[in-house]
Structure formats: C-alpha cells, structure tokens
Amino acid sequence: MGNTVEIVAKSNSAERKEQFRKRTKSFASCVIRLYVELPRARAEVQVLGRQMLRSATSVAANDREASRARSQAEFVAKAEQCAQEADETILWLELLKEDCGISLGVLDALHKEANELLAIFVTMARNAKRNQ
Numbered sequence: 001m002g003n004t005v006e007i008v009a010k011s012n013s014a015e016r017k018e019q020f021r022k023r024t025k026s027f028a029s030c031v032i033r034l035y036v037e038l039p040r041a042r043a044e045v046q047v048l049g050r051q052m053l054r055s056a057t058s059v060a061a062n063d064r065e066a067s068r069a070r071s072q073a074e075f076v077a078k079a080e081q082c083a084q085e086a087d088e089t090i091l092w093l094e095l096l097k098e099d100c101g102i103s104l105g106v107l108d109a110l111h112k113e114a115n116e117l118l119a120i121f122v123t124m125a126r127n128a129k130r131n132q
Contacts, residue, residue, distance in 0.1 A: 017067060020120075024060040024082075027113050031056035031089070034106050038096075045100050052092035056110075058085040059117060076128045083121035090114045 031053060038049045059082050066078035093111045096102040 021063060021067065024063040024117065027110070027117060028057045028060040030106065030110055030113075034104060034110065037104055038102065042100070045096065045102065048092050048096050048100065052089055052096065055085045055088040055092065056114070058082075059089065059114075072128055072132045076125050076132070079121050079125040079128060083118055083125060086114050086118040086121060090118065 035049045035053045038045050040046065062078050062082045062085060066075050066082065069075035069078055090111060093107055093114065097107050097111075
C-alpha cells in the first residue's frame, strides 16, 4: 500500500513540475510577443524591451536548469537566479509602462505573472535551503 501512495505522490510532483515548466515557458513566450509589438522607432523602448526580453526568457531557461540540478545547493542557486530575473523583468515592465508610456494591455498581465513567479521562486529557494 505504501508503494502505491509513494508512486502517486511522485507522479503528482512530476506533473506539477511539468505544469510549472510550461508556465515559465509561456511567460517567456508572452514577453517575446510583447517585444515584437513594441514601437521600433523609439530607441529607449527598444533598449528596455531587449532587457525585458533577456531577463524574462532567462526565467524559463534557469527554471529548466534548476529542474536538472545535481545538488540541493545548485537547485537553490538556480531558483534564486530565477527570482532575480523575474524581479528584473518586473522593473523593465514598469519602466516601459510608467516612463515610456507603453500601454499595451498585456503589460499588466505580464507584471502580475512576473510577481507571482518571483514569489514562487523565493519560496522554492527558501524551502530548499531549509531542507539542506
């Protein structure tokens, strides 16, 4: 009986990890689409957009690396890197909206998602450190 419960728990864990992996990839994809929609004629918008693009896609890339971590310490480092990149993405989104006047509707949704991802990665790193 214990083996069945353990198998189900591992299956649910693997399923949650895959769903989260898809979530970070979807976040990166949405940022890519936003970047494509940004005005090309404004240099400052393009600079901020490239920074946003880099940091947001880094969230997904580092999440993938975290899922392949060889140690708890490596996992913590990657989760913390994801948190940093999500926080940086929040900054670029805010600057695009507040200082550059970009009012594309997706900006607010991406801002919300980046904040949620940041909170998740901070919690993941904290829990992993506690379990070391």
